[in-house]
Amino acid sequence: MARRTIDDLLAQARAELGHRPTPAEAHAAEQAGDALLVDIRAGDVLARDGAIPGAIHHQRTALEWRADPDCEWRDDRIADLDAPLILFCSQGYSSSLAAQTLRAMGFTRVTDMDGGFDAWKEQGLPVA
Numbered sequence: 663m664a665r666r667t668i669d670d671l672l673a674q675a676r677a678e679l680g681h682r683p684t685p686a687e688a689h690a691a692e693q694a695g696d697a698l699l700v701d702i703r704a705g706d707v708l709a710r711d712g713a714i715p716g717a718i719h720h721q722r723t724a725l726e727w728r729a730d731p732d733c734e735w736r737d738d739r740i741a742d743l744d745a746p747l748i749l750f751c752s753q754g755y756s757s758s759l760a761a762q763t764l765r766a767m768g769f770t771r772v773t774d775m776d777g778g779f780d781a782w783k784e785q786g787l788p789v790a
Contacts, residue, residue, distance in 0.1 A: 671759065672758055672759065676758050679761055679762065682754070682758070683748060684781070685776075685782040688775045689782075691748065696746060698739065699716065699718065700720060701718065701750060702722040702749055702751050702760055703722075703751050705719075705721060712790060714782060714788065718739055720740070722751070725749075725763075726767065728741070729747075743769050744770055745771065747773075748773055749761050749772065750778045752780055754776055754777050757774035757775065758774050760774070761774040
């Protein structure tokens with residue numbers, strides 16, 4: 663198998679995800695009840711930088727177990743293959759890879775937020 667760089671993997675993930683909503687678009691979708699925001703940042707980063715009100719938090723290291731409808735450790739709020747999920751991390755890199763992984767697991771309406779939490783905060787959107 664030919665070696666692929668992280669840039670290759672990220673480009674492939676983003677190409678497969680298609681449109682990645684901006685923070686304003688993600689906020690509007692969440693407020694309208696059209697999407698669930700899923701924060702995949704580590705707990706210490708969440709505590710340090712703040713959280714998006716209403717977002718569901720599952721660290722990247724446990725996301726697949728919480729999302730898989732067949733897993734005993736699932737979170738029923740997100741363990742639905744048709745759930746409209748918008749993942750985010752700090753800057754929108756690991757969330758792109760995580761969203762692609764959920765797509766490979768059969769999730770049909772998952773994407774990630776362009777720019778991540780940092781862009782959300784810079785745009786003055788609500789932070790707790």
